[in-house]
Amino acid sequence: RQRILDHEVRDFRLSGAELADELKPRFQAIQEQLSQLGAKFSENILDATNAHAEWITDEADLAGIPEDACTSARAAAEKDGKPGWKFTLQMPAYLPVMQYADNRALRERMYRAYATRASELGKPEWDNGPLIGRILALRDEESKLLGYRNFAEVSLVPKMADTPEQVLGFLHELAAKAKPFAERDLEELRAFAGSELGITDLQPWDVSYAAEKLREARYAYSDQEVKQYFPEPKVLDGLFGVIRALYGVDILPEEAPSWDPDTRFFRIEKEGELVGHFYLDLHARETKSGGAWMDSARSRHRGTQGSTTPVAYLVCNFPGPVGDKPATFSHDNVLTLFHEAGHGLHHLLTQVDELAVSGIYGVEWDAVELPSQFMENFCWEWDVLCGMTAHVSTGEPLPRALYDKMIAAKNFQSGMQTVRQLEFSMFDLRLHGELAPEGSGDDARVPIAKLLELLAEVRAEVAV
Numbered sequence: 001r002q003r004i005l006d007h008e009v010r011d012f013r014l015s016g017a018e019l020a021d022e023l024k025p026r027f028q029a030i031q032e033q034l035s036q037l038g039a040k041f042s043e044n045i046l047d048a049t050n051a052h053a054e055w056i057t058d059e060a061d062l063a064g065i066p067e068d069a070c071t072s073a074r075a076a077a078e079k080d081g082k083p084g085w086k087f088t089l090q091m092p093a094y095l096p097v098m099q100y101a102d103n104r105a106l107r108e109r110m111y112r113a114y115a116t117r118a119s120e121l122g123k124p125e126w127d128n129g130p131l132i133g134r135i136l137a138l139r140d141e142e143s144k145l146l147g148y149r150n151f152a153e154v155s156l157v158p159k160m161a162d163t164p165e166q167v168l169g170f171l172h173e174l175a176a177k178a179k180p181f182a183e184r185d186l187e188e189l190r191a192f193a194g195s196e197l198g199i200t201d202l203q204p205w206d207v208s209y210a211a212e213k214l215r216e217a218r219y220a221y222s223d224q225e226v227k228q229y230f231p232e233p234k235v236l237d238g239l240f241g242v243i244r245a246l247y248g249v250d251i252l253p254e255e256a257p258s259w260d261p262d263t264r265f266f267r268i269e270k271e272g273e274l275v276g277h278f279y280l281d282l283h284a285r286e287t288k289s290g291g292a293w294m295d296s297a298r299s300r301h302r303g304t305q306g307s308t309t310p311v312a313y314l315v316c317n318f319p320g321p322v323g324d325k326p327a328t329f330s331h332d333n334v335l336t337l338f339h340e341a342g343h344g345l346h347h348l349l350t351q352v353d354e355l356a357v358s359g360i361y362g363v364e365w366d367a368v369e370l371p372s373q374f375m376e377n378f379c380w381e382w383d384v385l386c387g388m389t390a391h392v393s394t395g396e397p398l399p400r401a402l403y404d405k406m407i408a409a410k411n412f413q414s415g416m417q418t419v420r421q422l423e424f425s426m427f428d429l430r431l432h433g434e435l436a437p438e439g440s441g442d443d444a445r446v447p448i449a450k451l452l453e454l455l456a457e458v459r460a461e462v463a464v
Contacts, residue, residue: 004356007158014146014157030142037135041118042289042298044126048117049089050286051126054110061103066224069096071322082361089114090284097457098208100224104199111205133445137408137437143445152433159366164433175462178422180227181415182464189214189413211413219409221402223330229389230334230347231399232282232318238388239341242378247349247381249275260285262320268348276310276348282337283320283327292316292336299361302353310359312344328392331406335379342375343368367378379408419462427458 014020016027055077056062062070062085073085073093080086086131087093087110097110118128139151144445148154152164161167193199196217202436216222235389240251249270254277258263261282268275279297281288297311316336320328329337346368347359355361362367378384389398431454 026044030138033136036132041128044128048126052089052113053166054087064100064102085308091317092284099212107205129448136446137444150433154434160364175336175422182419184464185413185415219405221405226330228392229328230329230390234390278312281315282318284317294340299358300350301355310348312347314340314344335376338375339372342372346371422462
């Protein structure tokens with residue numbers, strides 16, 4: 001209860017409760033503007049994502065793209081009443097093109113369209129540039145009203161880390177250690193692309209394609225080969241089996257109103273007693289934001305009417321079924337599913353009845369990743385994979401030889417992956433800690449030119 005009180009006081013302060021009366025209206029206005037701008041930012045990304053499509057009419061241009069991705073693209077074109085194949089910027093369509101398409105021009109068009117979504121290169125009404133500058137200025141004003149130097153400090157209040165300087169020190173140290181490995185990864189990729197693929201000027205739209213070819217050459221397997229062993233029903237049975245073995249709970253299907261017919265609803269029981277419920281929304285669609293996430297619909301708590309069980313959302317953007325075959329997941333998809341399930345279990349299996357610290361609430365936001373990372377580990381265990389794999393056509397489980405290749409390639413190009421995440425982290429922290437807005441009042445903004453200068457500086461330190 002002391003922790004609840006500490007958090008309540010903290011959150012009251014962060015919501016402006018201690019501000020002088022004459023400052024509270026301005027603080028409230030800032031919150032409202034940030035909410036509106038954030039919603040508009042997300043809408044622009046979604047609109048720009050859905051607006052672009054690559055229409056393929058010559059089957060030769062599909063060379064290298066997996067059959068299931070082509071079948072989905074054909075179905076998308078037929079849905080629009082057009083011939084050929086339609087490839088969108090949604091992940092189930094975008095990733096196979098970037099990873100497998102032999103047509104370099106197609107990869108370049110898709111990459112440029114994806115990388116410039118909601119930018120000054122598209123429709124003016126979808127340009128997020130002005131929104132970014134305004135959001136940064138409002139966050140800066142909010143932080144100063146609350147007595148902090150910048151928004152980076154505000155962000156760390158509910159986290160384990162103490163100061164932005166402490167976090168940046170860690171990121172700088174990690175970048176110095178990781179960058180040599182990333183440079184080695186990139187040099188290997190460039191050498192392979194030049195000697196084996198005839199790509200002498202490796203570009204961003206070539207990286208995933210060349211990396212997949214290098215993995216096939218070095219480890220004699222591909223992501224697409226592995227994907228055939230992870231049909232959705234078998235994966236879900238395997239996930240639920242792991243949860244049953246670890247936590248002694250059963251997961252059973254149940255009916256409930258939902259926002260889309262594709263969404264499923266489950267109940268969790270322990271020895272016949274209800275523990276909680278969750279929605280499972282796995283497949284990508286046009287009306288859905290990208291990425292994967294877990295969120296709370298309701299938290300466990302005890303009130304005057306007794307205990308209320310928790311309800312969670314688990315949301316992903318995986319490929320859906322193709323024809324009469326079930327959806328098949330890449331191993332990365334499976335990792336993502338187990339990750340989000342870890343968050344969900346953290347929320348659903350709580351035994352805390354105090355709403356403020358029940359489930360995912362009351363946990364430092366940089367510690368909340370522990371259960372999700374824990375669950376990911378089981379996706380690499382042979383005994384687990386034996387029970388959750390079955391070839392989509394033959395029903396055969398994952399061969400041990402293929403599993404051994406997956407393990408051998410587990411850290412393939414991990415240097416490049418690490419510095420990519422470091423770039424995101426460092427840029428975000430410095431963006432909210434170092435860039436001062438220009439102008440005043442409703443005209444205050446952080447100039448995009450300054451933002452790009454900072455990004456270039458961060459990339460010079462950590463990117464390859």
